[in-house]
Amino acid sequence: MRVRVFVTLKPSVFDPQGTTVAEALHTLGFASVDGVRQGKYFELDIAASSPDEARQVATDAADKLLANPVIESYRVEVEAAGGSR
Amino acid sequence: MKFAVVVFPGSNCDHDAYYAVDQVLREGAGFVWHKETSLGDADAVILPGGFAHGDYLRTGAIARFSPIMADVRRFADAGGPVLGICNGFQVLLEAGLLPGAMLRNDSLHFRCEHVHVRVEHTDTPFTEACRQGQVLRMPIAHGEGNYYAEPDVVAHLERNRQVLFRYVDAAGRETADGNPNGSVANIAGLCNEARNVVGLMPHPERACELALGSADGLVMLQSAVRWFARRAPAGVAVRGASSLSA
Numbered sequence: 001m002r003v004r005v006f007v008t009l010k011p012s013v014f015d016p017q018g019t020t021v022a023e024a025l026h027t028l029g030f031a032s033v034d035g036v037r038q039g040k041y042f043e044l045d046i047a048a049s050s051p052d053e054a055r056q057v058a059t060d061a062a063d064k065l066l067a068n069p070v071i072e073s074y075r076v077e078v079e080a081a082g083g084s085r
Numbered sequence: 086m087k088f089a090v091v092v093f094p095g096s097n098c099d100h101d102a103y104y105a106v107d108q109v110l111r112e113g114a115g116f117v118w119h120k121e122t123s124l125g126d127a128d129a130v131i132l133p134g135g136f137a138h139g140d141y142l143r144t145g146a147i148a149r150f151s152p153i154m155a156d157v158r159r160f161a162d163a164g165g166p167v168l169g170i171c172n173g174f175q176v177l178l179e180a181g182l183l184p185g186a187m188l189r190n191d192s193l194h195f196r197c198e199h200v201h202v203r204v205e206h207t208d209t210p211f212t213e214a215c216r217q218g219q220v221l222r223m224p225i226a227h228g229e230g231n232y233y234a235e236p237d238v239v240a241h242l243e244r245n246r247q248v249l250f251r252y253v254d255a256a257g258r259e260t261a262d263g264n265p266n267g268s269v270a271n272i273a274g275l276c277n278e279a280r281n282v283v284g285l286m287p288h289p290e291r292a293c294e295l296a297l298g299s300a301d302g303l304v305m306l307q308s309a310v311r312w313f314a315r316r317a318p319a320g321v322a323v324r325g326a327s328s329l330s331a
Contacts, residue, residue: 009188013233016191016267065150068143068179070186071233 001048002079003058007067008039042066051078086313087113089127091157091173093148094119098134098170098290105290106131110306119151129166129210129309130157132173134226134288144187144229145175154180166210166309167282171227174274174284183277183284184242185234191267195228199298200265202250202273202287203257209276210312211283211305212249220257221250221301223287225265230286232268239270250274250285 009015015037022036044061048054058076067074088106092099099116106114117124119137124130137148148154154176161167161182169177177183190196201222204215215221234242242248250273254263264271266286274285289302 012235013188014191014267016189016193016231020193065142065146068146068186070178070184070235071188 001046001051001054003044003046003054004077004079005042005044005058005062005066006039006075006077007042007062007072008037008074009071010073013071039072040066051080054078086128086310086317087115087126088129088131088309089115089117089124090131090133091153092116092118092133093135093137093151093176095137095139096133096135096172098172098288101288102131102133102170102290105293105303105306109293109303110310112306112310117153119148119153122152122156124153124156124160127160127165128313129168130160131290132157132167132169132176133290134171134173137172137176140172140229143179144172145177145179148172148176149180158182161277161282164279164281166312168211168305168309169282169284170288170290171225171230171286174286175229177282177284182282183275184238185232185275187229188231188233188267189229190227190231190265195226196230196265197224197226198265199224200273200287201253201255201257201263202285203253203259205248205251206246206276208246209249209280209283209308211308214304214308214311218257219304220253220255221287221289221292221304222255222299223289223292223302224298225287227266227286230266230268232266232272232286234269239272242272242275243270245278247275247278247280248272249276249283250287 018036018038046054062074204219251271252264289305292299292302
């Protein structure tokens with residue numbers, strides 16, 4: 001089962017990379033881009049019997065390794081057979 | 086006194102630390118590969134600088150799961166002195182042995198230069214030979230040394246006197262220009278609540294001889310020797326202890 005984990009810096013944490021990307025976009029003429037936050041994206045292939053089980057495994061993995069709770073938060077999406085849910 | 090220098094795949098200051106202990110401090114030094122499960126009879130542990138496991142995921146994030154880290158935690162919990170330098174500091178943060186986390190430098194540049202840090206507190210195994218307020222000139226070399234913790238955590242660290250080193254200018258003033266990476270409250274190094282685990286981004290082991298541009302870092306290693314000598318039972322050899330009184 002394919003599970004997606006999105007890790008982003010907490011809103012309270014300054015993101016110098018995102019800020020620099022936003023500045024570059026402004027230079028390129030993307031004047032409407034108000035802000036950019038950069039993060040990390042993981043695809044986990046998990047052998048699980050249900051989406052809930054896969055979600056639990058991915059959540060455990062994010063808590064223990066994929067995200068650092070001091071500076072980051074995360075979101076988990078389980079991909080259903082016909083798309084994501 | 087015997088220092089264990091932990092070697093992770095990607096450590097690159099392990100030999101600098103070994104050299105500083107063995108050739109400059111004249112104490113015992115030994116390498117411990119990260120796959121090992123025991124620090125042996127070490128009296129102090131150094132987690133050296135470098136790029137353990139390629140800094141993949143986050144700096145120190147993979148290294149904290151190395152087999153040796155269980156014994157480092159045991160050693161630290163038992164009150165043993167642990168010093169994390171640069172990447173070693175990042176490993177201690179990821180392992181939760183010190184609070185907080187590292188962000189990219191605010192400049193986004195890898196900063197490789199000498200900086201000044203002020204010693205804020207001397208009651209730890211790695212600062213007790215320092216003077217409070219002493220300014221040390223040591224090199225930094227990192228891209229992710231922007232120390233971050235939530236405001237309440239920083240306030241707690243200040244109250245507990247856990248902020249051991251602050252980036253300052255040459256005169257010892259805490260300025261924005263003296264802060265090379267954007268660290269909150271100019272924090273360059275800190276200790277745990279028990280004060281035996283110390284981490285800092287600057288490299289004391291690379292500042293132990295004037296030929297290297299500064300010998301200011303040696304006092305941190307001498308601190309450990311003095312700390313150990315005070316605790317060692319009579320008859321235990323402390324090679325460098327006599328030279329410290331000079």
